[in-house]
Amino acid sequence: MDRRDILELSLAELETWCAERRVARYRAGQVTAWLYQRGVRDFHEMTNVACGLRDELAASFTIGSLTLAKVSRSSDGTQKLLLRLRDGATIESVLIPDGERLTLCVSTQVGCAMGCTFCATATLGFRRHLSRAEIVEQLLLARPLATSDDPPAEPARITNVVFMGMGEPLHNYLGTVGAIETLTASWGVDFSHRRITVSTVGLVPEMQRLLAETQAQLAVSLTSVHERTRSELMPITKKYSVAQLLAACRALPLPRRKRITFEYVLLAGINDRVDDARALARALAGIRCKVNLIPFNPFPGSTLRRSDDVTVARFQDVVRRAGVHATVRESRGPDIAAACGQLVAAEERRARRESRRACDADVIADIDAAMSS
Structure with a gap:
């Protein structure tokens, strides 16, 4: 299952996610504080969040994609x-x-x-x-x-x-x-x-x-x-x-x-x-x-x-x-x-130039192979 980027969620959406798992809603605020105030990139760095919840967050979400x-x-x-x-x-x-x-x-x-x-x-x-x-x-x-x-x-x-x-x-x-x-x-x-x-x-x-x-x-x-x-x-x-x-x-x-x-x-x-x-x-x-x-x-x-x-x-x-x-x-x-x-x-x-050079190199290699066969 593809994990969703947690940065897509509002606080209300994260609270709903917590409630569906019978997790106290205040935990959502703890998570957003780690994300936006402290800038963590790993759920397991959220030290005041219960270990089991950290695991569940990591299984359900990513933090960013850039x-x-x-x-x-x-x-x-x-x-x-x-x-x-x-x-x-x-x-x-x-x-x-x-x-x-x-x-x-x-x-x-x-x-x-x-x-x-x-x-x-x-x-x-x-x-x-x-x-x-x-x-x-x-x-x-x-x-x-x-x-x-x-x-x-x-x-x-x-x-x-x-x-x-x-x-x-x-x-x-x-x-x-x-x-x-x-x-x-x-x-x-x-x-x-x-x-x-x-x-x-x-x-x-x-x-x-x-x-x-x-x-x-x-x-x-x-x-x-x-x-x-x-x-x-x-x-x-x-x-x-x-x-x-x-x-x-x-x-x-x-x-x-x-x-x-x-x-x-x-x-x-x-x-x-x-x-x-x-x-x-x-x-x-x-x-x-x-x-x-x-x-x-x-x-x-x-x-x-x-x-x-x-x-x-x-x-x-x-x-x-x-x-x-x-x-x-x-x-x-x-x-x-x-x-x-x-x-x-x-x-x-730059990428197009490199692609053209790679194509030219492939063409030359094909010509060389054909001439030597």
């Missing part, structure tokens, strides 16, 4: 984790230090179906959703690698989690919301909702549902307010127009001190003109928001170009002068291909 295949470390302190799933697929997580903040960027899918032209993950296509457990485990594997910059190598705590890695989080709604429950619950990782941000290309019904069912922060990848331009860059616009998306954002029931973050990837000669900045500010009028300007991070095969620093600064200034708070996201880890999907894409290209 393996850490590679860690790339940047000169700026950024760490990119290449994680291998049970089925052999790979995903990425990124640890990003920034002063007192240490942010973990997690993936929610293998590949992505949204097809955004400025994203390396889109070149992989969509493979599958990640489970709740596979999303949560990214944090559990990243925690031991977390260090602060000052002093170097001192253990640090991950302070923020952003759902901005591979995949569209709201396309994998159940996996994303399930992971948020485990990350924020007192029985789980016990993260503050304020420190969890979910980024979306603009799946309108799921955005509304997310804010109704969780207290996570919302980020919307906008990149252009011109219908034609955004449709070319982000095909989802053909389903939810810019007008529909912005109307939905205006109608979202935001708590008094909460605001939406709009992410805007700056692309040279496409959406980085002064007129584009003015149009952006006009379109966002009346929405409680901030804008995160993101200079494009080039990747192999893309014909898009990064806006230069002068253009980025001018764009930011125009938006700010129009009364919209705008910041520029600093590029992190360029020496380790830290942008979403780049490491997995590079690994897949």
Whole structure:
């Protein structure tokens, strides 16, 4: 019988499992404390859990399924984790230090179906959703690698989690919301909702549902307010127009001190003109928001170009002068291909090259064998 990953279960589900075996429900809380607070990977390390229950847990469940295949470390302190799933697929997580903040960027899918032209993950296509457990485990594997910059190598705590890695989080709604429950619950990782941000290309019904069912922060990848331009860059616009998306954002029931973050990837000669900045500010009028300007991070095969620093600064200034708070996201880890999907894409290209070389070697061996016979 295949064992289920225990990280898939909520506390209530684990309590039910215990009750079915006539085990006291409080034991479920002991188990989750070992899993999420202490990060154990072996049921037999749960020393305050009865020995017989530990055996039964080990017979029924696994703890996680991901393996850490590679860690790339940047000169700026950024760490990119290449994680291998049970089925052999790979995903990425990124640890990003920034002063007192240490942010973990997690993936929610293998590949992505949204097809955004400025994203390396889109070149992989969509493979599958990640489970709740596979999303949560990214944090559990990243925690031991977390260090602060000052002093170097001192253990640090991950302070923020952003759902901005591979995949569209709201396309994998159940996996994303399930992971948020485990990350924020007192029985789980016990993260503050304020420190969890979910980024979306603009799946309108799921955005509304997310804010109704969780207290996570919302980020919307906008990149252009011109219908034609955004449709070319982000095909989802053909389903939810810019007008529909912005109307939905205006109608979202935001708590008094909460605001939406709009992410805007700056692309040279496409959406980085002064007129584009003015149009952006006009379109966002009346929405409680901030804008995160993101200079494009080039990747192999893309014909898009990064806006230069002068253009980025001018764009930011125009938006700010129009009364919209705008910041520029600093590029992190360029020496380790830290942008979403780049490491997995590079690994897949390497694997294809090795496969071709192996095939060529087999062909040569067959020719040699035929000629010598």
